[in-house]
Amino acid sequence: MGHQRSGNHDATSAGEGLDADAAKTVASILQGLATPSRLHLITALHGRTLTVGEVVEAVGMEQSAVSHQLRNLRHLGFVTAERQGRNIVYRLFDDHVIDIIDQALSHAEHLRLAAPRVGDDATEP
Amino acid sequence: MGHQRSGNHDATSAGEGLDADAAKTVASILQGLATPSRLHLITALHGRTLTVGEVVEAVGMEQSAVSHQLRNLRHLGFVTAERQGRNIVYRLFDDHVIDIIDQALSHAEHLRLAAPRVGDDATEP
């Protein structure tokens, strides 16, 4: 069966340009991945589920900070939580987020190979 | 900003976990894409080259802000600049960055389809 999109005004490709709304959405999604602490949380959760306490151990941050950041990630749809006894078990929503991180890593490596010098522009002396 | 230590930089996959250094790198790359203004700059430059003045027109920001942000993007390796007469022409370094934005968009849509309600967790009343 074919896909049927009704009333879809979200650009599915950035190549087409982003309206202000899509830009805001993308910005907050990427912002959610734009700090080392949250990246650690996410990679710690890759392929397994962890309780908050286990996450705290895994990443070495304060319990409160972890809780705050996990809530953040929850609201961005990167992780989900489920109560189990007196623990709360977190897991990645899906592995899509890992792909995004991989792309960023790949960009970094691509840069390292292609740009020996940072000053590849016409403005610095 | 930092020197590359000889070490496991081969980690082309976040699934293997990120050391503190890689996390910092990824974080700054994604941070570079994590604001609407920079996303507009980048998508404006997709598939074509623009002078600073043209970018200013395209995105409707102040000339100074555009210049600051373009420098930012330059340092992150997303765009390159070349002098042409009294203009300076900017272009995307490559289309990799568009892929990252697309992935973020795709995550957003995936979420919209799978998560009718935000409260898919065990913590909110």
Next chain:
DNA sequence: AAGACATATGAAAAGTCGTTCATATTCGGC
């Protein structure tokens, strides 16, 4: 050489974000 134009730059202001501290909530066991 002077003036107009295009772009960059530095500092200050305004806003945003992450962490910490202290405290509240929710659950299980006794």
Next chain:
DNA sequence: GCCGAATATGAACGACTTTTCATATGTCTT
């Protein structure tokens, strides 16, 4: 019902970012 363990929450503080304003630099034209 109460106590201890696990997690969440709110407010406050510091750090960082984005924008703006004013000014500097470089370039073309005449």
